[in-house]
Amino acid sequence: MGSVTVVQEQDRAASGAGPGRRLVGGTPRQLWLLTVGLGVLALLFGLVFALALGSDSSSFASLQSRTSEVSATSDLYYELNDMDAQAANALLVGFHPADPSMVPPSVDAAASMSAYEKDRSAADSDLTHIARNPQLTGAAGKLIDSLGTYEALIGQAIYADQNTMKQLPAEPPAAALGSYTEASSLLHTTLLAQALQIADADSSAVDASYSGEHSSADLYGYVIVALALLLGVALYAGNHYHARRFRRRVSWLAGGIAVCLALGFLGLSTQLGAADDLHYAKKEAYDSINALTRARAVSDDANADESRWLLEGRTAALQTSFFQKIGNVAGVPGVSGTSAGGDPQPYYSGLSAAVAALRLDTASDSVSGVTVSGYLGTELDNITFSGEAQAAYDTTRAFDTYVQDDAVIRSDAKRGDLAASVAFDIGTRPGQSNYAFNQYMSKLESVVQINDNAFASGIAAGKSETGATTWMVLIIGELLVLLFIARAGAVRLREYH
Template sequence: MAAWAALRRRYWASLPARLRLLRVATVSLAVALALLLALAGLAATSNWDTVAGRDATRTTSAANLDLALNDMDAQAANILLSSGDAGKGRLATPYEKAVGFYGGARRAIGHDLRTLAVAAQGDRSDEHTVESLTDDFAEYQELIGRALENDGRTGGKPAALADYRKATDLLQNHLLPGARKLVDSNNSAFNTRYAHARSTLATQLAVAVVLGVLLLVSLGVLQWYLARRFRRILNPGVLAATVCAVLAVLLGVQALSATAEHLRGARRDAFDSVVALSRARAIAYDANADESRYLLDPERRDRYAQAFLAKSQELYGLKGATLTTYDVGLATTWQSYGSDHGDLRFTGEFRRELDNITFAGERAAAETTVETYAMYQRDDRKIRALVGQGKEREAVAFCMGWEAGTSNAHFGAWMTALDKVTDINRQHFTASVQAGRSAVGDLLPGALGALVSAAALTALGLRPRLAEFR
């Protein structure tokens, strides 16, 4: 009790003691809020660096690897389809384009594997996946190289086909599952970090509001106490400190809330769509490869037809659909969707994107993508009908031709439409990252400066009053 009484006399019993205590409380709250905002700003900057420089890059590199693997295999099949017998009867334009695309896909795979190897460092599971992919890709290239070498010899097509079968089986059973595992792993890691960052920002915002309110209450009590004890209406220094504190709280809260909102926009509004559309593009190339495999390998036609249907269902899922009924189901459900965007009779990656429409021009681009996809699907039925009529050369020419109205031309239009809607989301992802960085860089320095000013003005405002008691 004696100690408590001594403390009370020292810190509260006298007027100067009470003023010093209020000064300490006010300055301490200003310093605490400044430290919180500074640490939050550093954390936010680190988050944006991670989101833009690591998480998004890793996920898109894995998706690009998936796509390039499918493209390389499709082009290998197209080379074998269009090469003729050791060059005799070669389809010149399709062959030249296939050779060019094959080389481009192979270079892209090498680049993506190097990027993912660096990104996987420290994650044992991803490191093992990338190592396995690198080894399997070396074996795959050897098999394709042997197939192309055999295809260059007169009568070498059967041997080339046998090697290609081994290569495409390796692709389907090992390379593609590994690439898709990396997509899922990196996207999941991005989601986890996003959820943690949003939770941290929410906590920081709540604490900043509490500290801001306490700071303003402390300044209000100080102003009231000075007016009551010294018969002055307002203390200029404390009034100026209050204005600075209000400004600091507003800027700090705005910076943290804007950062959280831009982070949500980057991940949920933009990047969720980028992931869905990147998956869709990889699946599209795999489905397109199934058409070439179907024409190249008569013994496996049923297998490749079902694989094409399965990938079509991943893109635009229709319950119970077969290749015979798919087009009608697509047309019917798409018409219903046009009347009611909540119509849920189809699923898949396109549905995932259509349910996440956010930006100007995105819906029109997404709808164009589905419409060009429907045209490509109708071309697939024409290819199979020509094969059924025994017109295999006509089927190959229609499948691999680049003239207007051919399947490849329509596939190109579909990919162009898909790229357009993907680019809209990528641009907004980049814009959200930039806006998030700006919210930190433009607002928080002002808030910190205002808090330093508030602390200094509080001390200066009280100095004349305390001097009266010396």
């Protein structure tokens, strides 16, 4: 008890000291102030760590929810395009063709209208999903109204065509063509513009949200480790006070130092890991998904323009529209969509050369020699996951095959053989346009699926890393630090008394 007696004598001597010394008081008061101060700092550390984990959970849930909504808007854009493409295909061959043998059952008018109805049902479902967002309810409502008008016009066109016998290829009755042309114009000037506006707004919101959440995760990590170091220094100072005041080299606070530092570095690791998982899910997976789903929608729109070009008199405007859209999917250096509309050959040969220049390295899972721009160029420059390089390479080559087939369609039509042009356009056998287009779309979906799986994996990893196990470690560690602080103070007070 000799050391305690000395402390008590020091306290009696301090009673006559200045106001600052009297403010902190004697040893019991100092012990209480030290214990409370350390406890408050420990609670602040735990609170910040908990806020970080809560923010992480919110970030991953928000990213998953927002990207689901963006997927709905991208799907809607595709479904609207495909509705128009299917209606055009139905009118292109007619419900009662003069030569039924040239129309494969899988693409006859009835099959096309069945696909149209399937797209319409999916579009209704996506619009319902989009309308759940209060910020998009108004835009979704306008889209629903415009869609109703479009569907009515298509219904009139189909009714007129169904009552026409022995229809020649690409020669629907005037009433059917008039209603379809009005409907398609409404789709491209209003419906698709509205859908794209929603998709762009939603996509921008995802980008902005990700940027803030990624930065927050990093910042939280450094704040947590800084607080852990501060708490560790404070605990070390407290331990030093105990050693100097009570001649005890090691107190319970030493255990608190070990726990708080371990928690601090766990917090840093967790937050940096969460930031990496956000980056993996958003930048490496979802950005490719977004580009590829846009490619799917625009490709389908271009394919519809190909059918509309045959259906509506082979106009220059529809030819230019086709090349502008496929140029957005896969741009060629030095060839614009507008110039290709006037002279398609430079685009055909430019795309073929750009695709031939691609070099696939399956060993490193990479593609080099990329000069293709547009959505497919974005994907080729963002190869990340196992098997993605091969899938993206195959998709780009399949797109080139489809585009080269377009040259055959336009060549047959320009030399006056419209029946051959339509037959090649709707043909589903290898070497025909619809077959090539379906092969391309199938391969495109495989790349989307690879990135979808990676996105889901990134979200799951992030949720796991910041989930129940980390919360449990935080809670147990925080309680241990508080226990060590309280125990150290209680032991010293008991010694004093």
